[in-house]
Amino acid sequence: MASCSLTQALKKPEGEKEFVQETSRLEKLTQGHPEPSVRAESHLKLAFLYVNWRNPRLSYTRALQEMESYLTLSPGKVQTDDFQNWFVVLRELDHLGKDRIGLQTSLEKVQKANKNLHNEVANLKEMIERLKTLDRKMEEKRGLIK
Numbered sequence: 001m002a003s004c005s006l007t008q009a010l011k012k013p014e015g016e017k018e019f020v021q022e023t024s025r026l027e028k029l030t031q032g033h034p035e036p037s038v039r040a041e042s043h044l045k046l047a048f049l050y051v052n053w054r055n056p057r058l059s060y061t062r063a064l065q066e067m068e069s070y071l072t073l074s075p076g077k078v079q080t081d082d083f084q085n086w087f088v089v090l091r092e093l094d095h096l097g098k099d100r101i102g103l104q105t106s107l108e109k110v111q112k113a114n115k116n117l118h119n120e121v122a123n124l125k126e127m128i129e130r131l132k133t134l135d136r137k138m139e140e141k142r143g144l145i146k
Contacts (some may be wrong), residue, residue: 013049016056030069038130040073051086061097064090
């Protein structure tokens with residue numbers, strides 16, 4: 001039995017132009033076709049098109065969105081193991097991507113705080129030098145007064 005990912009697209013696009021054309025055709029079907037089953041299958045085909053290794057516009061995020069749309073339109077349909085495997089992997093990639101963005105944001109905040117602390121230390125060093133100079137001047141004046 002052929003796997004779900006291998007049988008999803010009737011057309012097998014090769015170059016970027018063909019991928020763009022097939023993506024456009026399927027997107028039109030997902031939006032405008034009167035049959036929910038055709039819209040659902042179009043979402044599924046789009047999902048597998050977005051994870052196709054030959055697709056120059058590979059997008060795991062879009063593939064996950066298309067799979068979620070497919071599940072919404074056909075909630076009771078039993079999914080193949082291939083579909084379930086892809087769906088779980090794509091969800092995990094999505095979570096990892098969000099975690100990475102969160103970590104990147106945290107890192108940027110830490111770097112900004114570090115820069116602010118560095119500036120504060122530089123300012124404190126400057127202030128200490130000015131206080132030392134002032135202290136020396138005061139000691140000189142005390143020596144003159146005695």
